[in-house]
Amino acid sequence: MQHTPSPPPVRRHFRQTRDRLATALITAGGIGVIAAVMAIGVFLAVEVVPLFWSSSDAPRINLETLWLPQAYEGHEVPVHRWQPAMPEGGGEPRFGMLPLVWGTLEAAIWALVIAVPLALGAAAHSALFMSRRLRARLKPTLELMEAMPGVVIGFVAGLVLAPWLDDHLALGLTLLVMLPSGLLLAGGLWARLGARWRRPLPMGWAALWLLPWLLVCWFLSSWLSPVLEAWWFGGDLRAWLEVSLGLDYANRNAIIVGMAMGFAVMPSIYALAEDALSGVPKSLVEGAEALGATRWQSLWKVVLPAAGPGVLSAVMIGAGRAVGETMIVLMASGNTALMTASPLDGLRSMAASIAIELPEAVPGGTHYRLLLLAALLLFVFTFCVNTLAEVVRSRLRRRYRRMEGLG
């Protein structure tokens, strides 16, 4: 210490005090902010508890009335009903939560049915086949897709897609069949093409040059669909659905919700799955290809088993998003609290119920607390699913590091 000119002790003292003070402030502030964010769960839990413990004579609520079918007046058989506000003289409000939970899950499942194949296919393609230049452009593009606000997607789904599908049900069905088979046909044709033709259409850029091909498939389908409709469904698919399958087609239904929400969650599933797939040590794939595997075989037999947990966690995060998404369900589902398995019926999710009913519910009342219970369920579900996914992912990262070390 004697060799360096030390600053005057007062100044040093001041600096150290300031440092200690600042550290204390940052610690307090940081803990405070984190606690405030975490307080959400606590708040919901505290508000929900009186529902089951209160001694007031408000409509009696217990686990049974919430989750089991009830014999309401006017119904012969016990049923599940969510009718929190009955019209004047309509009797007691009915608080069966199951239709809401059902609607939430149904919407999420249909969203995943649409999003998972698209996202995983896209992830596999961009991790293993796509040219590096295109991939560097594709990732931010799909990130932009993720940022698309729910209210816009919901508007397009509810007011554009739903009426369109209402008019073109047969075309929608035809497209569902024609697009995959068109893609397979493209693959078959491509394999037969000579090298001279294949060079301008490399596999790495397939995502772009397939776009016009998809357009061709679209035109072909719109030309084919009336023919097919006349052939198989007697000229009217909707009448056929009603007569043969007993399904009633609601204008805004679970399929529409699934398509819209699938569009919304697909980018987040894609991003995480792609990270997992492309994080697999390169040496593994190179080894497989050296042994004569095609790239798809090495994906299926080597990359996917290694990255499986990561892909699963991507799907879980997608599920968490789909369960809590509000505006899309609100605008595209018709908001009818039904409990049917038919994907052509409307539904009402918990999140949409909260958005519609909470502003009108009396604070502290049974209805209010039940909606808070729904929020708590959403919170707990997404928090658990996300934590699980995060744990899986951090395990996976360690595994990759180990593999890298071995290779």
Added chain:
Amino acid sequence: MMTWRRPSRRAARSEGPWAWLAAGSVATSLALLALLLGLLAVRGLGHFWPAEVSLVALDDGRQLAGWAVKESPLPGGDGRERLYRTGNRDLDGAIWDWVDLDEIREVSHPSDLVVLERRRWSEFIGRLEAVETESGERISGESAWPALERRLTALEQHRASIERLRHQVIRPLVLRLEAGEASELERERLSAAQEQVREQQAALPKDILILETVDGRQLRQPLTEVTDALQPNAMGVGEKVVAWSQGVWRFLSEGPRAANTAGGVWPAIFGTVLMVVLMSIFVTPFGVLAAVYLNEVAHQGRLTHWVRIGVRNLAGVPSIVYGVFGLGVFVYGIGGHLDDWFFSSSLPSPTFGTGGLLWASLTLALLTLPVVIVATEEGLARIPESQREGALALGATRFEMLTRIVLPMAMPAMLTGVILAVARAAGEVAPLMLVGVAKLAPQVPVDGEFPFLHLDRKFMHLGYHIFDAAFHGGDVQAAMPLIYATALLLVLVILVLNLTAIFLRHHLRSRHGTLSK
């Protein structure tokens, strides 16, 4: 990270069907995104283009003028029908007309059809017969249209000067009067100004337009009700571009009319921006504070690890849950108490005990806090340890190291976080529905009245405007073009914000890439 060379010819030999389905799913996703953006852009921007008005002659001799909107198959039969927007709500009772395609004899585009935008009763489509001036003079024939245009320009100027008077002279005086501070002189000035407005209003041209619809009905339309007049079929491309840009400008700068189905979105833009700005003021310091604590101060143990995972997961909690929290804690909890303590004079009508700008921006700040924390932490983690050690070795205290070395280096990361937070907040609607957005806010939250920024007021929001116009409006079909335009605006704002964030992050990565070498 793997890097792949372009697949060689051999490897591409026979990938089998699945590889093609995978490639197709990328193509499908891109196509869907392009379709959505294209739809919004075409419909949203196309609405302002003065489209040609068609004159449709039917087999039964009826005539109608309007724009074709859509076609669909006839219910229960062969053939198709077409929907025309024909305007003239005051004459027809509706602005729509379905026409069977088979019954159309001829469609033409005569250049003398006029379209008048009016304050009420939607637009008028038809022909201009004559302009009747105040003195009873009747200008008809060829010179009627130029006369109308001249008078409309004069009317615009009158309106602008009245508006100026109202806004700049009368309003401040009225406010002082209400507050009981106005002097005798000011009272006089107020009444003089009001007199002036009355005079000017009386001096507005009282011309009457004699109009005729294409099927021959007459209408006498006072000019003061008309806001804009066009002859779309007679316009050249240049004129149409001018009219289009005027339309876009009016959309951006005016308030909504006719229960949000017409007019512009200026209050919604203003509300969205103000809310987002307030939110960033709340979220930036707290987010950075929490990130600095987690990354620089806290002991890096198991607990910190779990807290970090927890914070990260909160970004995945549905936004509606934050809305519920905001309603329960901010509005009913804190707001209710604030009302009891400070605003008890105005109870039972709540001041802060109801949704408002403050609670909405606080709720969204909470919602976006995890985004800022995660992004800032990422930036902090990227700073090489050697920089911190160097600063400490040179005798800096930890606080000095933080403020002079670490935080400046993490600046782009923080900025990225805040921009991402803003982009997320701008698109969120669900929580706002619970904590303070309004369908139509009579007063903007900022004005000349003390304290200038009214945190307790409700505000309008672009996203909620879309929801409201699409689902609570009366005539959704009439509102569709405006909803498209609003949606396009919202998407554009969010895309620009996200692109900025992506660019910043990219820039950041390349800079730190050189640093750690």
